[in-house]
Amino acid sequence: MPMKTARSANYNTLQGRLILDYLVSLGDRHVTVNQIVQHFRKQNIPIGQTTIYRHLEKLYSSGTIRRYTLSEESACYQYASNGKACQEHFHLKCEQCGELIHLECDLLDEIQKHVYKNHSFRINALKTVFYGTCARCLKDGDTP
Amino acid sequence: MPMKTARSANYNTLQGRLILDYLVSLGDRHVTVNQIVQHFRKQNIPIGQTTIYRHLEKLYSSGTIRRYTLSEESACYQYASNGKACQEHFHLKCEQCGELIHLECDLLDEIQKHVYKNHSFRINALKTVFYGTCARCLKDGDTP
DNA sequence: TTGCGTGCAAAGGTTTTGCATGGCA
């Protein structure tokens, strides 16, 4: 009998390939579900939004893409290009300009250890994003 | 003539008082709009959710309460009692059971300072959530 | 009396779910 784990089979389908290819092609830009729907509609390859939601969920769970909740709008998704390396550091996302900063810093390593030791919580660096304001936007908005 | 600014008159109404009193009574805990609705419904003092939304908006604009957009759920509100409370700590969200943990820890304060000093990034602790696995779920899922 | 406050209903938007059909393996 086939191992009936709680995981999906991950069939190789046209829609699945198209969605991932599109995200990869965007490089470090991020898109909303609606933008993805529009993209394929323009190409006359309409893909149901339900399908898109379900693929994004899978890709997000597996760490292939990142998910952001910028402002109060809908969620944004972005390909986690350098997959491996990014598991070992955190990400800073500027709420103003949307820039994503990869934070390579020993302090962050300490955080993970500290929170695990003292608070019994295992941080998932893949999904954790620090929101805030980047240096450029801090300068621009000095006197609002 | 009365200054006709874009601001409202802020009448002193029963509903307005009840809502603020409730938030104050919660101390540093935060609640969603729905929780507020339920609270008053239980007391047989039902207040329309529209009214609650509008009061929260005013209180938020004036800085009387804080607003969180934790995880992907609905917004949370909390009385800005002493200026301290939740803006000076982070939140941990368990990906397994969904529990939200308030992390009171000096180390986190250091993070903010460090990231600002060394990486010129101002972290928004209100928005930032650490995702991971809580103590209970770590135990439960030891051997999956 | 004036005009904001209230709350019902309805609309708007995002995301999820039910279900029958289609397609991968």
Next chain:
DNA sequence: TGCCATGCAAAACCTTTGCACGCAA
């Protein structure tokens, strides 16, 4: 052939808006 994937429709949510009426000042 057995499931999973797909996608339409509908539901489930959260939040906002329109409107008539009530109430504070």
